[in-house]
Amino acid sequence: MRSITTFDLQYAHRFYGFMGEAQYLHGHTGVLTIEVEDSVNMGVNMVYPCNEIQKVAWDVLKNFDHALILREDDPLLPAVLEVYEKQGIKNGHPMNTMKGEAFCTELAKAYPDCRLVVTKETMTVEGMIKIVYDLLKDKLNIAKITFTSGVNAASCEFGERKEIERCPLCGISLDAEGKCPKCGYTKR
Numbered sequence: 001m002r003s004i005t006t007f008d009l010q011y012a013h014r015f016y017g018f019m020g021e022a023q024y025l026h027g028h029t030g031v032l033t034i035e036v037e038d039s040v041n042m043g044v045n046m047v048y049p050c051n052e053i054q055k056v057a058w059d060v061l062k063n064f065d066h067a068l069i070l071r072e073d074d075p076l077l078p079a080v081l082e083v084y085e086k087q088g089i090k091n092g093h094p095m096n097t098m099k100g101e102a103f104c105t106e107l108a109k110a111y112p113d114c115r116l117v118v119t120k121e122t123m124t125v126e127g128m129i130k131i132v133y134d135l136l137k138d139k140l141n142i143a144k145i146t147f148t149s150g151v152n153a154a155s156c157e158f159g160e161r162k163e164i165e166r167c168p169l170c171g172i173s174l175d176a177e178g179k180c181p182k183c184g185y186t187k188r
Contacts, residue, residue, distance in 0.1 A: 001040055002143055003047040005054050007032045009065045013123045016074040025076070030125075030149040032061070032132065037143035037161070043168030052172045052182070053140060060135045063100035063110035064128075069117045077118065090114050107131045125154040133158060139173070140164075 009030040015022040034057060036048045070077045084090035092099075092113035099112035108119045108131045121127050125147045132145055133156070141164060146155040164173050165187065167180035174180055178187035 001047050002035045002037045003050050003053060004033060004035045005050040005057075007034075007054070007057065007061055009061065011064055011067050011069055013069040014074070014076070015122050015124070016071050016076075018122070028149040030064075030128070030147060032128070033144075033146040034132070034136070034140070034142060035144040036140050038141050038164070038166075041166050041168065041171045044171040046171055048140070048166070049171050052170075056139050056173075057132075057136055059101050060103055060110075061100065061132070062098055063103070063112055063117055065098065067115045067117055069119060069123045071122055072118050072120060080116070081114070084114050103135060105131075105134050107134050125149050125152045126156075129154055129156050138162075 009032060010027065011030065012025060012027040014025045017023070034053060036053055038047045040047055068080065070080070081090060089096070090113070096113065096115065100110060102112050103110045106120065108117055110117050119127065119131070128147045128149070129145045132147075133142060136142060137158075137160070141161050142158050144155065144157045146153065165178070166172060167174055167183060167185045169185045170180060170183045172180060172182050174187060179185070
């Protein structure tokens with residue numbers, strides 16, 4: 001069975017080197033859907049609480065919300081960073097309170113202080129799915145991710161599952177010591 005949750009992401013990007021309209025800097029509202037699959041946890045009668053999926057995923061996904069996403073070889077990148085430096089916001093601003101966990105993977109690197117994500121590949125809907133799966137695959141048993149941005153959409157199903165011990169009281173993942181970070185339950 002699956003628990004399913006969605007996220008709305010506002011972002012700007014461009015397809016550097018693309019010959020169509022998307023080569024220009026433009027923005028989107030993207031809708032990301034994550035489906036988590038597992039057995040129904042008998043203690044709480046659900047696969048995984050959707051609000052907890054949102055908490056786990058949002059820690060990294062908020063880096064993409066109201067952010068600029070550029071490919072690492074895009075000539076706009078140094079120019080944007082230079083402007084941010086001159087403006088005094090490259091290393092953060094007190095009003096930038098929605099910062100996610102910084103991350104650096106083979107696919108992307110987040111710079112939360114300046115609301116920037118730098119990617120290895122052009123950030124298409126397919127690229128976003130690859131990045132999100134890479135960031136969350138060790139935290140959730142993701143069965144499927146769908147990303148819709150404007151008229152573009154992609155979806156991918158994932159077969160890899162791992163055993164994730166969950167709290168019998170609230171359904172979320174236990175930490176490495178067997179303790180629930182939400183309710184304090186400890187596995188005996």
